[in-house]
Amino acid sequence: MGAPAIRLANAAAAYDGRPVLSGIDLTIRAGERVALMGRSGAGKSTLIGLIRAQAPERVALVPQAAALVGTLSVFHNVYMGRLDRRSTLHNLRTLAFPAAADIAEIRAVLARVGLAEALRAKAGALSGGQQQRVSVARALYDGRPILAADEPVSALDRAQGAAVLAEMAAGHETLVVALHDVALALDHTDRIVVLEAGRIVLDAPARDLDAAALAPFYQAAA
Structure with a gap:
């Protein structure tokens, strides 16, 4: 170690x-x-x-409660994992007009937890298990070492x-x-x-x- x-x-x-x-x-x-x-x-x-x-x-965090913004899309909830590392202008533009590169990257992260198809769904409309996986995807997208x-x-x-834990360990x-x-x-x-x-x-x-x-x-x- x-x-x-x-x-x-x-x-x-x-x-x-x-x-x-x-x-x-x-x-x-x-x-x-x-x-x-x-x-x-x-x-x-x-x-x-x-x-x-x-x-x-x-440290990237997955809280016990998924802590998602239910009225926002899954994309935007995952994007929040790097909110503090993007410019204010980029963040504001992403609310309405996400960049293609950001969409592709977040779709790939969601695919790792089996939710690529939920990219544009409202987070509040998901099941508890799906919300939990979105929370994990947000931490994976965050990308901090711990x-x-x-x-x-x-x-x-x-x-x-088991599959989600394996992705967390790999990421x-x-x-x-x-x-x-x-x-x-x-x-x-x-x-x-x-x-x-x-x-x-x-x-x-x-x-x-x-x-x-x-x-x-x-x-x-x-």
Whole structure:
């Protein structure tokens, strides 16, 4: 693995005075594929937020809620992945008259998640699973080296989820993904970090684990 891409030392987070994470020591190296797992409320989403805050200029995000603008097209929602790296004039022109090159590039990204035909559809008219894939496509189009994703395939079946996770891993140097599906985590990441009550209770290579090893931390909470 490469140099540290993200490093948290004794990190903590709280909401309304209530501790959510405490004593988090976590180093993620360039090239790693890391699954964050644990019971609902264990702090996975908060940890995703801390990871992104460490290096926002290098982290593309897939939020737990797809966070799409429902009245805009799928094209425009994916285009937002690079909004901050385009000129104001280009962005304004794209609202009404997208460039052919942008259309072609975004159609190709959507094809990677099986949604090329939805390019011009309104995002709000899509199913939950389709919206989730648009959110992933936006992060792929963003193209930053680290992808932090919070339950990005929860609305997909396992085959679709596996295909989307493979595209996410192929499109970014480093992947950190919160997952609830043990099989997908074991098959598509090389390291599993388990949270419980806001602390890391397991951090091990995926090859050294199986479903039985994760059951006390994860399956009982399903």
